[in-house]
Amino acid sequence: MNVITTLQSLREYIELQKRECNKIAFVPTMGNLHQGHLDLVERAQSLADLVIVSIFVNPLQFEAGGDLDNYPKTLEADIEKLQQAGVDMLFAPDIQEVYGDNLSAITQVIVPGISALWCGASRAGHFEGVTTIVNKLFNLVQPDIAVFGEKDFQQLTIIRIMVRDLSIPVEIVSVATSREADGLAMSSRNGYLTKDEREIAAKLYETLVNVREILISERNPDFQKITQQAANSLNQKGFKTDYLAVCRQSDLQLAGPEDRKLVILAAAHLGKARLIDNLILDKLPAERLE
Numbered sequence: 001m002n003v004i005t006t007l008q009s010l011r012e013y014i015e016l017q018k019r020e021c022n023k024i025a026f027v028p029t030m031g032n033l034h035q036g037h038l039d040l041v042e043r044a045q046s047l048a049d050l051v052i053v054s055i056f057v058n059p060l061q062f063e064a065g066g067d068l069d070n071y072p073k074t075l076e077a078d079i080e081k082l083q084q085a086g087v088d089m090l091f092a093p094d095i096q097e098v099y100g101d102n103l104s105a106i107t108q109v110i111v112p113g114i115s116a117l118w119c120g121a122s123r124a125g126h127f128e129g130v131t132t133i134v135n136k137l138f139n140l141v142q143p144d145i146a147v148f149g150e151k152d153f154q155q156l157t158i159i160r161i162m163v164r165d166l167s168i169p170v171e172i173v174s175v176a177t178s179r180e181a182d183g184l185a186m187s188s189r190n191g192y193l194t195k196d197e198r199e200i201a202a203k204l205y206e207t208l209v210n211v212r213e214i215l216i217s218e219r220n221p222d223f224q225k226i227t228q229q230a231a232n233s234l235n236q237k238g239f240k241t242d243y244l245a246v247c248r249q250s251d252l253q254l255a256g257p258e259d260r261k262l263v264i265l266a267a268a269h270l271g272k273a274r275l276i277d278n279l280i281l282d283k284l285p286a287e288r289l290e
């Protein structure tokens with residue numbers, strides 16, 4: 001596997017691949033790789049001639065005083081995993097290489113509205129940081145396809161909107177959330193959980209499954225009441241629920257009774273970890289529930 005750390009070498013590498021007409025699939029990451037990332041790599045491999053992964057802990061998407069400094073950095077172990085997975089190239093630049101001395105005044109790519117909802121409401125500037133780096137990485141890597149996990153459903157939706165609005169010639173492919181045996185969504189942040197917290201962490205997924213069951217079985221479900229009860233029950237189990245909401249898949253606004261393509265979004269603190277998860281639901285019209 002090639003490991004490239006500078007923009008210049010990346011440009012030369014990409015130029016060569018384009019000349020050879022290789023179809024490129026790209027998996028952007030922040031490292032600390034787990035099976036969920038390797039599932040994205042596997043999907044990428046099934047879709048293209050060449051798979052490029054990036055590892056870059058992007059300071060723009062962390063709040064000042066947030067967990068940037070504590071974010072786990074495990075480059076050597078990550079390289080080993082990517083090599084074993086048969087990845088063709090890893091792009092792993094440092095902050096200076098990506099942003100130069102211009103980090104505080106960098107041009108930003110902003111998807112308005114949706115970036116301020118949900119995770120964006122509690123993590124100011126987070127999605128602006130994500131869309132800026134993803135756009136920049138797309139310009140550098142020039143992939144045909146980019147693969148993202150559905151666990152970060154809001155991120156995925158925002159990136160799809162960015163690609164549509166800016167006519168970026170990259171096909172966005174999503175992969176279902178990879179889960180531990182008890183249902184907990186795989187995440188680098190699970191490493192922050194203590195042993196006791198880890199035992200209750202899967203209740204977040206269980207709660208979402210429960211909400212989905214209710215939405216499927218009730219004729220006219222009261223979204224507000226159901227999600228409030230679910231959040232209360234999570235809080236009783238030791239979580240501090242940030243949000244739990246039934247939204248429209250397209251724009252993540254709160255869903256109404258007429259909406260069919262739904263996603264149940266949740267974020268909750270458990271000890272030092274902030275866990276997010278979601279479940280997608282394509283609801284049948286009431287008259288077909290009989």
Ligand code: PAF
Pocket residue numbers: 028029030056058061130133134152155
């Ligand atoms: O999902 C992530 O790991 C990051 O938000 C991403 C897409 C690599 C951008 O830094």
